Amino acid sequence: MEQSFPRPFPALTPAQRYHFDAFGYVVVPGVLSADECAAIQAAMRRVRGEIRARPAGYQPQPGEPKFISDQPHHVFIGDMMECDPLFTAYATHPRLVSMAEEVIGGEARIVELNAHLNTRSPKYVPGEAPKYDFHNGTDVPFSSHTKHGLYHCNFVKTLTNLTELGPDDGGTVVVAGSHKIDLPVEDMIARAYEDRSLIHQVIAPAGSTLLFAETLIHATGQLRSDRERAIIITGYGSTMMPYWGGAALTPEFVAKIPDHLRNLYLGKAHWTRGPRYRQLTDPVDTRTFTLADGWHAPV
Ligand SMILES: O=C(O)CCC(=O)C(=O)O
Numbered sequence: 001m002e003q004s005f006p007r008p009f010p011a012l013t014p015a016q017r018y019h020f021d022a023f024g025y026v027v028v029p030g031v032l033s034a035d036e037c038a039a040i041q042a043a044m045r046r047v048r049g050e051i052r053a054r055p056a057g058y059q060p061q062p063g064e065p066k067f068i069s070d071q072p073h074h075v076f077i078g079d080m081m082e083c084d085p086l087f088t089a090y091a092t093h094p095r096l097v098s099m100a101e102e103v104i105g106g107e108a109r110i111v112e113l114n115a116h117l118n119t120r121s122p123k124y125v126p127g128e129a130p131k132y133d134f135h136n137g138t139d140v141p142f143s144s145h146t147k148h149g150l151y152h153c154n155f156v157k158t159l160t161n162l163t164e165l166g167p168d169d170g171g172t173v174v175v176a177g178s179h180k181i182d183l184p185v186e187d188m189i190a191r192a193y194e195d196r197s198l199i200h201q202v203i204a205p206a207g208s209t210l211l212f213a214e215t216l217i218h219a220t221g222q223l224r225s226d227r228e229r230a231i232i233i234t235g236y237g238s239t240m241m242p243y244w245g246g247a248a249l250t251p252e253f254v255a256k257i258p259d260h261l262r263n264l265y266l267g268k269a270h271w272t273r274g275p276r277y278r279q280l281t282d283p284v285d286t287r288t289f290t291l292a293d294g295w296h297a298p299v
Contacts, residue, residue: 004260005092008285011102012211017280020103021151024179024198024216031095032207036291037162041230044115044162048075063250074118074220079246081113082253082297089294091234092261096158098285099211100236104185105145105152108276109267110243112205112235118170120223130222132173134189137214137235140182144215147277151180153213154238160209161202162230163194170223171202172210172231178214188217239268254296261295 069076
């Protein structure tokens with residue numbers, strides 16, 4: 001893939017890599033510009049409006065987006081890969097793919113693409129210590145390995161906040177360090193509620209990416225402000241893993257995927273997983289990549 005799909009490696013600075021290892025996540029600022037955030041947000045809001053305008057009982061056709069969750073204050077959009085070229089550009093952004101590969105320790109494939117738009121919940125009670133919908137996507141013993149002393153996980157997410165996230169703006173919360181701890185998830189969540197310093201929350205400028213291992217326990221944070229939060233998330237797995245983001249990609253979309261992105265989109269039915277490893281002290285690859293370097297699928 002490398003010759004035809006230039007991308008940085010390593011994608012993280014040594015300090016970012018250390019932070020990821022210690023806590024199971026790292027927030028990388030400045031991945032998307034203000035204009036890129038605005039453009040993706042506009043596309044997400046357009047899609048939300050189109051889905052809401054459908055007649056009652058409408059069954060989405062192959063390739064059409066849908067709400068995974070639909071509440072007045074919170075929509076969770078799935079199956080969105082085929083409905084706007086900016087979404088494919090996000091999922092194939094070379095720096096984001098490379099961040100995921102650094103965590104996987106090998107070549108990545110896209111396993112899902114989702115977005116959330118949310119405002120304050122009507123259930124919000126000022127002053128009450130929040131409870132979160134904590135979960136993880138895979139378990140520690142199955143999905144983890146180490147190389148050169150660094151932690152790797154075969155299921156990774158790149159979650160970019162398209163709006164500013166101050167302390168009251170509902171940034172993602174995580175149970176720090178849970179990506180390495182093979183204990184029952186509910187026990188770890190209980191400990192985190194007993195000692196809330198274990199719960200870290202994303203507070204970051206728009207355009208920052210939360211890179212995390214899906215072994216890490218995480219949830220949507222509590223939104224207390226009057227602002228709407230917009231985030232877009234790609235899930236990546238090792239190339240041998242299946243696509244699991246809702247409906248399968250349509251044959252029409254698959255036919256458009258350029259050769260150099262076929263493994264990224266479709267994976268590879270083979271145990272050769274294209275290892276990609278760094279040492280902690282390897283300096284970051286500083287080449288600049290923007291959303292324009294991602295693949296804008298023709299519509
Ligand atoms: O809303 C968030 O910040 C987290 C989203 C999440 O947990 C998910 O999409 O699985």
